[in-house]
Amino acid sequence: xxxxxxxxxxxxxxxxxxxxPGLGAVSTTFIAGVxxxxxxxxxxxxxxxxxxHVRLGKRTEDRNPLIKELVPLTDISNxxxxxxxxxxxxxxxxxxxxxxxxxxxxDQVKTEMQAVTPMPAVFEHRFVTRIDGPNxxxxxxxxxxxxxxxxxxxxxxxxxxxxxxxxxxxxxxxxFQKPADVHQSPAAFERGLAENDPEIAxxxxxxxxxxxxxxxxxxxxxxxxxxxxxxxxxSKAEGVPIAGKDYKxxxxxxxTLLAPGLKSRLLGLDGWFSTNILGNRDGxxxxxPDSFKTKEESKLSALDVIFQPKLYPELYGDFDHKVRINYxxxxxxxxEGWDNIDIFxxxxxxxxxxxxxxxxxxxLAAPIVLDLALFLDLAQRAGxxxxxxxxxxxxxxxxxxxxxxxxxxxxxxxxxxxxTLRWMKGEDLITHLGLExxx
Ligand SMILES: NC(=O)c1ccc[n+]([C@@H]2O[C@H](COP(=O)([O-])OP(=O)(O)OC[C@H]3O[C@@H](n4cnc5c(N)ncnc54)[C@H](O)[C@@H]3O)[C@@H](O)[C@H]2O)c1
Numbered sequence: 001x002x003x004x005x006x007x008x009x010x011x012x013x014x015x016x017x018x019x020x021p022g023l024g025a026v027s028t029t030f031i032a033g034v035x036x037x038x039x040x041x042x043x044x045x046x047x048x049x050x051x052x053h054v055r056l057g058k059r060t061e062d063r064n065p066l067i068k069e070l071v072p073l074t075d076i077s078n079x080x081x082x083x084x085x086x087x088x089x090x091x092x093x094x095x096x097x098x099x100x101x102x103x104x105x106x107d108q109v110k111t112e113m114q115a116v117t118p119m120p121a122v123f124e125h126r127f128v129t130r131i132d133g134p135n136x137x138x139x140x141x142x143x144x145x146x147x148x149x150x151x152x153x154x155x156x157x158x159x160x161x162x163x164x165x166x167x168x169x170x171x172x173x174x175x176f177q178k179p180a181d182v183h184q185s186p187a188a189f190e191r192g193l194a195e196n197d198p199e200i201a202x203x204x205x206x207x208x209x210x211x212x213x214x215x216x217x218x219x220x221x222x223x224x225x226x227x228x229x230x231x232x233x234x235s236k237a238e239g240v241p242i243a244g245k246d247y248k249x250x251x252x253x254x255x256t257l258l259a260p261g262l263k264s265r266l267l268g269l270d271g272w273f274s275t276n277i278l279g280n281r282d283g284x285x286x287x288x289p290d291s292f293k294t295k296e297e298s299k300l301s302a303l304d305v306i307f308q309p310k311l312y313p314e315l316y317g318d319f320d321h322k323v324r325i326n327y328x329x330x331x332x333x334x335x336e337g338w339d340n341i342d343i344f345x346x347x348x349x350x351x352x353x354x355x356x357x358x359x360x361x362x363x364l365a366a367p368i369v370l371d372l373a374l375f376l377d378l379a380q381r382a383g384x385x386x387x388x389x390x391x392x393x394x395x396x397x398x399x400x401x402x403x404x405x406x407x408x409x410x411x412x413x414x415x416x417x418x419x420t421l422r423w424m425k426g427e428d429l430i431t432h433l434g435l436e437x438x439x
Pocket of ligand 1: 021022023024025026027084085086087098121122123124128131133169170171172173174202203220221222246247248249250280281282285361362364365
């Protein structure tokens with residue numbers, strides 16, 4: 001299909017399986033939330049697919065349907081869940097441990113949460129050093145582990161009656177990795193699986209299993225995972241969409257709101273210092289410097305792209321950008337972030353901005369998991385494959401075509417997402433030119 005051709009979108013018939021490697025704070029907050037919404041006990045706040053509108057046509061036409069009225073999304077009543085974790089807790093117990101949601105809410109969806117039990121994980125301690133658990137697959141090599149995951153996906157679909165499935169990585173952040181030889185082509189990757197290449201991370205084995213099963217894959221963590229030539233080529237070859245990486249929540253979300261605003265008025269930047277305290281299991285994993293490096297690279301990339309220092313060396317050529325995450329158990333999932341931003345204006349006069357965000361990490365991430373699952377499925381039914389750049393709205397470290405810089409500005413990302421939905425339905429794209437109103 002040419003990218004310009006308006007797609008035929010297959011209807012969302014039957015159940016959609018949401019497969020989650022990692023049943024921790026984010027996954028369980030997502031599942032409990034969707035189940036509570038289904039029962040009318042809560043509202044899906046923060047989810048574009050559930051409550052977002054999109055303008056169509058001219059401003060005078062007053063056409064603003066819900067996104068879910070414009071494009072044929074799977075209804076949340078048709079979602080079923082599966083997942084893998086290194087711990088054996090079912091999702092109800094895992095949610096209690098994560099301590100994000102109150103027990104009285106969890107008790108209202110207890111039966112549904114208890115029914116989601118983790119399949120044994122593909123795990124290698126070297127890639128996530130701070131945790132260990134008993135629920136782990138064994139295999140003679142990484143290809144056998146991939147085949148076991150493919151079997152899990154097949155059994156899951158049979159067991160639940162899911163007509164289709166998507167996979168959203170909600171596992172811990174793996175250590176920092178650069179693409180190696182084994183990541184350069186699908187053939188090299190498959191050879192590496194058979195030969196147990198140490199450069200293949202567990203998250204990449206899940207992604208491979210998903211793609212080989214025709215299951216779209218999104219990466220919510222900053223790990224390299226599908227962001228390699230091998231898995232990007234495989235996603236095209238298998239006709240399966242992929243998206244990533246690292247949910248844009250918390251401090252980086254606020255950063256990508258503020259930075260385009262400062263840049264729009266051409267205010268200069270001397271420095272941006274960001275620090276966080278966080279006490280959940282994610283924080284514990286990130287206490288390992290190698291896992292933190294993966295997160296740090298992801299968090300640092302946004303400002304360079306938004307400020308365009310090469311175009312504006314006098315404003316942005318030499319700013320200091322520091323990001324710190326401190327593991328502080330008493331804070332649990334309720335992260336606190338501080339930003340100190342040193343800016344300068346007219347004639348070089350200096351100013352400061354201080355931001356103190358008391359956020360709830362998983363509360364911000366859960367609607368993103370829902371939207372990604374529904375949009376990945378929509379994209380597949382519309383015949384799209386490879387990187388879905390229009391989902392970069394949801395990511396700190398957006399994947400983009402080779403040689404193309406990623407778009408980090410959240411307002412451009414949102415426009416791209418909405419224009420993609422308009423394009424899918426043959427509606428006019430909105431350019432905001434608007435001269436016709438003044439003729
Ligand atoms: N919450 C947010 O706002 C946010 C934002 C961006 C990215 N993330 C990323 O999302 C991921 C999940 O975050 P969380 O707060 O739920 O963390 P969490 O620690 O509560 O849950 C992660 C789960 O993954 C499991 N796991 C680790 N390796 C696995 C493997 N190979 N296979 C199966 N399970 C595995 C762990 O046992 C754990 O239960 C993390 O990588 C985090 O960095 C979260």
